[in-house]
Amino acid sequence: SLPKLSLNHSVVANDNVSPAVIKNIYDSIYRGDGDSFLRLAGAFGINKVLWRDDILYNDKKTTSKNFSFQKDNINKIKDISLEKKIGNWSIYNIKSNYYSPIFNTPEKVDYAISSEELFDDLLRYESNPKYSLIFSEANPKGEINKIINKLYIQPDCIFCKDKEFETTILKKIDIPDVRVLSNSMFYSLKLWKEDSLSNKYKKSPAQKIDIDLTFSNKRMTEISGLVFKDDLDIDSKTLFIDQNIDRYKLLIKDALFETSKLSEIERNYYLIKILNYLENQKAFFFKLRFNEGLSETSYNGMVSFLNGNVSDIRENVWISHSPNNKKFLFRIPSDGKYNIEFLENEVLPERIILNGKEINSLIGIELNRGEHKLELIYNKMDNILEERISQKEFLLHNSQEISLIPENHIASGKYILSFEYRIIEGDNTKLLFYSRGNDFLKKEIDLRKEVEWKSFSFEFDTITGKKSDIKFYLRNQSPGINVTSFNNFNLTKIFIPKIFITQEFKKEQILPPAIQFKKINPTEYVIHVENAKNPYVLNFGESFDRGWKVYLFKNRKSINLLSTFLIKPLDDENHYKINDYANSWFVEEKGSYDLIVLFEPQKLFYVGSTISFVTILSFIILLYKYRKK
Numbered sequence: 001s002l003p004k005l006s007l008n009h010s011v012v013a014n015d016n017v018s019p020a021v022i023k024n025i026y027d028s029i030y031r032g033d034g035d036s037f038l039r040l041a042g043a044f045g046i047n048k049v050l051w052r053d054d055i056l057y058n059d060k061k062t063t064s065k066n067f068s069f070q071k072d073n074i075n076k077i078k079d080i081s082l083e084k085k086i087g088n089w090s091i092y093n094i095k096s097n098y099y100s101p102i103f104n105t106p107e108k109v110d111y112a113i114s115s116e117e118l119f120d121d122l123l124r125y126e127s128n129p130k131y132s133l134i135f136s137e138a139n140p141k142g143e144i145n146k147i148i149n150k151l152y153i154q155p156d157c158i159f160c161k162d163k164e165f166e167t168t169i170l171k172k173i174d175i176p177d178v179r180v181l182s183n184s185m186f187y188s189l190k191l192w193k194e195d196s197l198s199n200k201y202k203k204s205p206a207q208k209i210d211i212d213l214t215f216s217n218k219r220m221t222e223i224s225g226l227v228f229k230d231d232l233d234i235d236s237k238t239l240f241i242d243q244n245i246d247r248y249k250l251l252i253k254d255a256l257f258e259t260s261k262l263s264e265i266e267r268n269y270y271l272i273k274i275l276n277y278l279e280n281q282k283a284f285f286f287k288l289r290f291n292e293g294l295s296e297t298s299y300n301g302m303v304s305f306l307n308g309n310v311s312d313i314r315e316n317v318w319i320s321h322s323p324n325n326k327k328f329l330f331r332i333p334s335d336g337k338y339n340i341e342f343l344e345n346e347v348l349p350e351r352i353i354l355n356g357k358e359i360n361s362l363i364g365i366e367l368n369r370g371e372h373k374l375e376l377i378y379n380k381m382d383n384i385l386e387e388r389i390s391q392k393e394f395l396l397h398n399s400q401e402i403s404l405i406p407e408n409h410i411a412s413g414k415y416i417l418s419f420e421y422r423i424i425e426g427d428n429t430k431l432l433f434y435s436r437g438n439d440f441l442k443k444e445i446d447l448r449k450e451v452e453w454k455s456f457s458f459e460f461d462t463i464t465g466k467k468s469d470i471k472f473y474l475r476n477q478s479p480g481i482n483v484t485s486f487n488n489f490n491l492t493k494i495f496i497p498k499i500f501i502t503q504e505f506k507k508e509q510i511l512p513p514a515i516q517f518k519k520i521n522p523t524e525y526v527i528h529v530e531n532a533k534n535p536y537v538l539n540f541g542e543s544f545d546r547g548w549k550v551y552l553f554k555n556r557k558s559i560n561l562l563s564t565f566l567i568k569p570l571d572d573e574n575h576y577k578i579n580d581y582a583n584s585w586f587v588e589e590k591g592s593y594d595l596i597v598l599f600e601p602q603k604l605f606y607v608g609s610t611i612s613f614v615t616i617l618s619f620i621i622l623l624y625k626y627r628k629k
Contacts, residue, residue, distance in 0.1 A: 030070060034077035042096055080093070097129040109147050109510065111151050112136075144574070154500055158320055162416050165319050172280065175221055205258040219248035223248070234292075252309060259271055275313045282303075326497055333369065339503070340362040340502075351376075352374070385404055397482070405471050406470070419486055419489045421454055422453050432475045513532035524561065540582060548583050551598065564596060
């Protein structure tokens with residue numbers, strides 16, 4: 001927008017192109033957490049906040065939301081001051097020790113193999129204002145290890161959300177139609193092509209499993225096609241169907257065998273994938289049950305095979321079985337001593353089981369390079385609703401509502417509300433679940449008509465301020481006459497533990513070199529590095545993009561755009577995503593020199609423009625000479 005462009009400063013911007021970290025910045029304002037806001041804003045070079053007052057009014061009029069408390073929270077942050085007010089616009093200035101210019105060299109660098117969503121949590125506990133955190137999906141390699149102070153490995157929580165596992169394995173898979181059935185003269189050619197493709201990937205277990213599952217779908221469709229084929233006698237049908245069932249079983253058995261060749265994490269993933277296919281194929285096959293074209297013997301044998309494999313996989317797959325049991329998988333890059341760390345204010349488990357053995361100490365755990373299993377067992381989560389609500393049966397008529405009051409203050413996070421219901425009068429029930437306070441939750445719920453008690457549950461997110469008391473409400477907004485009875489309300493917090501496997505390194509403090517930078521244009525910068533005594537990290541506060549390249553020049557006289565065509569940029573392996581958003585390069589060169597940071601696609605645009613210009617100019621000259629003749 002024009003106001004943002006005219007500032008020529010970083011601002012907190014609420015728009016569709018903002019990076020994900022902006023949500024964390026807004027959440028910190030929402031919670032009134034000034035320290036988190038300053039740390040996050042500083043890490044991303046934000047030094048201005050632009051606020052428009054009439055938006056507050058309009059939003060209050062149209063959605064009944066009132067965001068004025070957020071502005072009050074900003075005014076309470078000690079390092080933020082009102083710089084200027086122009087009509088409805090307020091410009092706030094941020095001055096804090098955490099501010100980082102667009103180019104900077106941090107004093108402390110950590111490395112995280114984790115979800116970028118946890119950057120806010122890791123940042124808020126770091127005391128050094130000149131701190132940066134590299135995010136990567138890969139283990140740190142090469143010389144970058146020289147400057148890393150601490151390695152964070154976030155274990156993958158396997159199906160930790162409510163109903164996530166069942167939703168995944170029951171996800172619909174399309175079973176395609178087939179033209180050539182096993183009674184066709186061309187069927188052997190079809191099988192030969194499939195065998196050729198399968199043999200091509202026999203040394204690649206993951207691809208082989210995908211092929212087996214794809215072909216198993218075809219066998220299932222062929223069985224269905226044969227069942228409904230009217231021009232075959234019953235004996236021929238049974239023969240062809242049984243042959244296809246045998247081929248199907250061989251494919252599933254082969255897929256399961258191939259999982260034994262995979263790593264623990266891949267094996268778990270593919271077992272879940274096979275289970276998803278089996279559940280879909282079971283549902284598809286069950287529809288054939290009462291058809292005359294399928295013999296009872298064939299049907300029962302196939303059902304027994306399907307149920308047996310589904311049961312075996314469910315027993316062996318590594319997943320979280322309940323909200324009180326969280327299971328993780330993680331990889332360790334090298335042999336050594338590691339720690340298990342829970343972020344501050346995390347609920348600690350009753351038991352911690354690592355690779356099948358319960359452990360009591362979280363420090364100095366010897367781990368070998370490779371994959372490991374971690375299980376956390378918690379006490380049952382308490383119902384946080386007042387007892388008078390949770391244990392009472394009540395009726396809700398049209399336009400009536402009931403308040404669901406928590407016993408204590410609710411913290412920000414994910415929650416699950418469950419209850420039982422039965423509709424006494426009317427058709428389906430339409431409910432509105434919403435809250436009042438510093439959170440503006442609205443969720444519409446459709447309940448199907450049930451005369452017997454039926455369970456229902458759903459998840460929701462809430463963000464609360466430090467001193468906010470939130471009350472939830474459930475309103476019956478069914479259009480016609482409706483009376484619904486409710487019972488056994490239960491509100492519990494859902495959590496995926498914020499846990500890390502960490503390794504600390506004894507590193508000398510990084511002495512980053514002094515730098516000066518000059519903006520040539522939005523796609524080109526020149527940085528002068530003065531007396532670099534050791535390897536360091538150079539941060540660049542633009543959105544991470546592999547198109548950004550760094551060129552190093554030891555001779556200042558040779559610095560220009562054309563010179564970048566003659567030398568190679570810094571290796572892409574040394575280009576990292578820093579602080580969840582920006583670019584960073586690991587630089588080993590010592591001494592004084594200059595760097596050009598260049599957006600490579602723009603350089604190609606210059607080349608293309610030059611070629612186009614020369615072509616057009618040549619054409620004009622030739623045309624001029626032709627006409628002169």
